[in-house]
Amino acid sequence: MKFIIENFGCQMNDHDMDKMGSVLIDHGHVAGKDVDEADAVIVNTCCIREKAEQKFYSLMGRLQHLRRKKGTILGVTGCIAEQEKENIFERLPFIDFALGPSNIHRVAEALENAAGGGRTSAFGDNTCSPSLLIRPHNTRRGIKGYVTIMKGCNNFCSYCVVPYVRGREESRRSEDVLAEVREMAGRGIVEVTLLGQNVNSYNNGNEDLSFPELLSGIDAIPGISRLRFVTSHPKDISPELIACFGTLGTLCESIHLPFQSGSDRILSLMNRGYTSSGYLHKVEALKEQCPGIAFTADCIVGFPGEQDSDFEATMRLMETVRFDGVFSFIYSARRFTTAANLPGRVPPAIAHERLSRFQKRQRAITLDSNRAMEGSRVEVLVEGQSKNSPDELSGRTRSGKIVNFRGNPGLVYKLVEVDIIKGYANSLRGELRDTPGR
Ligand code: SF4
The missing domain is CATH 3.40.50.12160 (Methylthiotransferase, N-terminal domain)
Incomplete structure (x- = not known):
């Protein structure tokens, strides 16, 4: 069929x-x-x-x-x-x-x-979760591979339906994950992204490798040049994980670290388990370990009870971190969740106005960050030809930014060096420097 x-x-x-x-x-x-x-x-x-x-x-x-x-x-x-x-x-x-x-x-x-x-x-959980173990064919993404290392979540953030529909945390055995990555490397995959609702709590409470130990194991696999993971919970970012950004050569200089709000009062209502200063402390530690690391995040505006002062705290946190990108949304009540019963609904017009202010400012910060890269030389993994022009190639930096540049289609799926000549709102323009070294 x-x-x-x-x-x-x-x-x-x-x-x-x-x-x-x-x-x-x-x-x-x-x-x-x-x-x-x-x-x-x-x-x-x-x-x-x-x-x-x-x-x-x-x-x-x-x-x-x-x-x-x-x-x-x-x-x-x-x-x-x-x-x-x-x-x-x-x-x-x-x-x-x-x-x-x-x-x-x-x-x-x-x-x-x-x-x-x-x-x-x-429906419901299977005892051995066979869906965790399916290995997809490498048909869609060439040299990029995705590996699910865990599923489910135990955190019960008050707005989130994931623990109800994806169940409790369950980690795959590290030896299976490592075998899968080795097999991917053998097929020519050079960039691996580890997936899970909260990868930082991988193997929490299990007698198996911790998440930083798993990263070290993958870092040692020949042929893997880039390692990424998503998604991280700020409360579970450990000093050992932060140290990995300074020691593991394959671990890319970027992290997706949802902050959701800059207000401690709202973070508490969200049951997030950290404060804004705790979040910023981890951001600083990551920057120290890995200068130039790119931060992306998720943020919710208009959470029940959010006052102007709470939203201003969110704006301040955004300004302090200077994210490379933020997925921002207006809160929507989800079935089963405790936040759905909280008082203090923010009127839609106010929520929209806050979101639009937030997004406008974030767009400006992203543009500044892209412009700041002008004049730098970066490694780009070429993902394909540009949709707009057959002479153009498109790829990503280790920090996850899209770079477009003129080049031979034979370079697709190769690692190349590119000089950045212009930063735009959503991408960078570059000039190819040399042929692949790896
Ligand atoms: S927001 Fe993330 S950490 Fe919180 S319950 Fe949902 S999946 Fe878990």
Whole structure:
């Protein structure tokens, strides 16, 4: 069967989409390009923000027409499936299967069951979480590889639905992770990103390698030039992890460190487990260990009870860190979460005004940071030809910034040195210096 997977959400969801694609291909199905021509459409969902959920239901409305017209098989996987469980069939009676994030390994079985007229649903945790163990084919990203090292979360931030839909923390055995990275290196992967809801608490309480020890193990694998991880919880960044940024040559000079708010009162209501000064202390320690490290983050504005003074604290924290980029959102109440019952809803007009002020200032900081790179020489991993011009190549610096420059397509997937000549709002322009050294 020809299938399409539509995806919403984070890098974890991207990776789950790759895993499902691999399972389906292993069962003889073929990835299609066009929803209208597909025999089956699988929608991999995210319910972290209300907007993503609204987009999902609007997509399902459109897919319902396809179902009526052509009998296209429709499946829903991921967080919304888990959140709704069997109720999803009442809300979307035309779908054939629903699988929670821990059950995506059953996607081929569900598809084949649907072809025979059957309906499949699977939710909840599996004791051995086979979905954690699926290794996706290296079909989409050439020399970049993604490895899930853990799933779930024990933190229960008051606004977040993840612990309810992705379950409690569960880490993969380090020897399996290391074997997977070794195998990737053997296939020519040079950049590895470790994925988990809170990678800093990898193997917390287990008699196995800690997260910094796992990073050291991967750093020693020949062929891996770049190592990244996402996502980190500020409270769990240990001195050992900070030290890794000064000692491990493959660990890239960038970190995604969600701060969510600069107000201690709001951080406490969010149940984040740190204060703004604690956060800044860790940022300083990281800068000391790794001068020039790029920080990105997530931030929520308009959390229940947020006053002007709280928002000003958020603006101050942003100014102090000078992030390279921030994913910022207006708070939206999610089912099951304790924040959904908090008093003090911020009126939408005020929340929008705060978000727009925040984003305007952050855009200016990002531009300053990109301009500050003019005149520097950086290592770029060439990811492909530019979408805008066949003579142009596009890649990323170790700090995660996009660089466009003129170059031969033969350099795609190589590490090259580039002089930065111009910094823009979202990217850098460079000039190629030499041919790949590694
Ligand atoms: S750390 Fe908090 S925000 Fe992140 S996944 Fe866990 S509960 Fe959600």
